[in-house]
Amino acid sequence: MNKKEVLESLKKVISEEKIKQNEQMKEHTSFKIGGPAEIYIKISNIDEIKEVLKIANENRTPLTIIGNGSNLLVMEQGIKGIVLKIDKKEIVIKDIQDKKEITVDAGVPLCLLAQKLLKEGITGFEELSGIPGTIGGAIIMNAGAYGKEMKDIVTEVTALDYNGEIHKFTNEESNFEYRNSKFSKGEYIILQTKLLLEKGQKEEIKSKMDEFLKSRKEKQPIEYPNAGSTFKRGNDFITAKLIDEAGLKGYTIGGAQISEKHAGFIVNKGNATAQDVLDLVKYATDKIYEKFNKKIELEVKILGKLR
Numbered sequence: 308m309n310k311k312e313v314l315e316s317l318k319k320v321i322s323e324e325k326i327k328q329n330e331q332m333k334e335h336t337s338f339k340i341g342g343p344a345e346i347y348i349k350i351s352n353i354d355e356i357k358e359v360l361k362i363a364n365e366n367r368t369p370l371t372i373i374g375n376g377s378n379l380l381v382m383e384q385g386i387k388g389i390v391l392k393i394d395k396k397e398i399v400i401k402d403i404q405d406k407k408e409i410t411v412d413a414g415v416p417l418c419l420l421a422q423k424l425l426k427e428g429i430t431g432f433e434e435l436s437g438i439p440g441t442i443g444g445a446i447i448m449n450a451g452a453y454g455k456e457m458k459d460i461v462t463e464v465t466a467l468d469y470n471g472e473i474h475k476f477t478n479e480e481s482n483f484e485y486r487n488s489k490f491s492k493g494e495y496i497i498l499q500t501k502l503l504l505e506k507g508q509k510e511e512i513k514s515k516m517d518e519f520l521k522s523r524k525e526k527q528p529i530e531y532p533n534a535g536s537t538f539k540r541g542n543d544f545i546t547a548k549l550i551d552e553a554g555l556k557g558y559t560i561g562g563a564q565i566s567e568k569h570a571g572f573i574v575n576k577g578n579a580t581a582q583d584v585l586d587l588v589k590y591a592t593d594k595i596y597e598k599f600n601k602k603i604e605l606e607v608k609i610l611g612k613l614r
Contacts, residue, residue, distance in 0.1 A: 308368040308388060310345060316366070317348070320358040325350055332381040332610075335373065335392070337439055339532040340581050341381025342611065344371075344390035351394040351414065353498065357471040360496075363389055364469070371610060372496050374441035375416060378448065378534055382581045382611030393443055395498065398423055408462070409502040413443030417450075421516060430507025431460055433515035437523045439535065443497035447490045448606075449483045453519055458483030460502045466495035473498070486539055486606055528566040531574035537588070538571055539604045546595075546603045547571030553594050560587045581611070 317326055326348055332341030350356060363370040369388030373379065395412035398420060402408075407429050411420055421436030434455035438445060446464055449457050461483070464476045474495065482489040490497060523529060538546040550556070550570035557567045562579030565587065566572040573584055588605060595603050 308366055313346065313362060313366050313368055313389070316362045317346070317359070320362070321348065321350065321355050329385075330390070332376070332386065332390070336376035336379050336381055336534070337532060338376075338380055338534045338579075338584070339575055340579060340584065341379075342383040342385030344386045346389045347392070348389060349392040349394050351396065351412075353395075353467070353473075356391070356393070356467065356496065356498075359389065359391055360467070360469060360471050370469075372493075374414065374444040375439065377440040378444060378607055380534060380581050380584055380607050380609050382609070384612045386611050393441075393496065393498075400427060400429070403503070405506075407504045407506060409504060410499060411442045411502065412499050413441060413446075413497040415442045416440070417442065417445060424504065425509060425512050425516065428507055428509045428512065429504050430512050430515075431504035432502070433512060434519060436516050437520055442500055446481075446497050446500055447488060448486050449488050450486075453522075456483070456485075458488075460504060461500055462503045463501040464490070464497065465499040466490065466497050468495055526569055528568045528572050528574050531566070531576060533566070533572050533574045534607045536571050536606050537573045538591075539606045541601060541603065544599075544601055549595050549599050549601060549603070550591055553591075553598050555591055555594060558587070558590070560590065563587045565591060581609075585609075 329343040330347035332344055333339050371386050371390045373390060373392050394414045396414045397412045398415060399410040400407060417435055417438045417440060421432055424432050434453040438450050438452055445457050461478050464481050466474055540546055547570040555565050556570050558565045561583030562575060562577050563583035564574050564576045566574050573587055592603055595601055
């Protein structure tokens with residue numbers, strides 16, 4: 308990759324104000340951790356996304372796609388090549404018999420969609436309303452909370468492959484599993500999804516959303532920067548419970564801490580580095596294996612070069 312040539316090519320097809328160099332990724336992640344992206348672009352136009360793909364392919368430039376950065380840990384060394392933030396944010400609501408079909412662009416934050424659905428009196432999304440990510444990211448990892456997952460309400464996913472071709476996938480074709488989907492391998496860029504929900508009562512919807520928000524505030528460390536649940540649930544165990552039983556709540560390395568409120572979260576208590584987080588992850592992983600003979604897995608995605 309010749310950075311100068313890539314930048315010149317990008318400026319021919321995208322307005323210059325959308326392109327930033329050496330952009331600090333800590334400004335674009337909920338962990339507030341991460342070094343510079345060589346080239347950072349935020350766009351909402353499909354044709355421009357295709358142009359970026361074409362330029363990346365022609366110049367053999369690494370391309371990283373992000374949404375809200377709420378499930379990411381970016382290393383201090385930063386990210387080589389292009390980081391592309393998908394910022395498509397349209398919501399269209401249509402009646403389908405006695406149901407409501409919601410077409411949502413990938414860049415729409417779940418909290419924003421939840422507020423729109425509340426305003427329209429549409430129910431079935433309340434459990435997911437507090438997840439701090441975008442629809443695109445939620446589809447990729449089949450995000451879920453309080454017994455509901457994206458797979459329960461998705462009917463269709465529109466995605467772009469890295470050759471610039473658009474594909475549509477049904478719910479079944481999306482291969483949704485626990486915190487996983489067809490899109491988790493990074494072979495597609497999510498553009499849009501269709502959800503099937505129902506008409507409801509605004510008062511009941513608001514009451515449910517308030518209840519789930521209250522639960523989150525009480526049980527999760529939302530007062531500190533974090534990337535959501537750090538570890539995946541095990542097949543036959545709850546990871547947070549094992550970390551708690553191992554006495555690791557509050558354990559700290561550098562600026563990173565296993566939350567005193569919820570053992571499944573690692574939080575940034577102040578100027579934590581990505582390496583602090585990874586060292587803490589390794590410490591917890593080793594202790595859980597040593598004490599319970601169980602292997603725990605990261606739910607958070609790591610971007611950038613590991614040392």
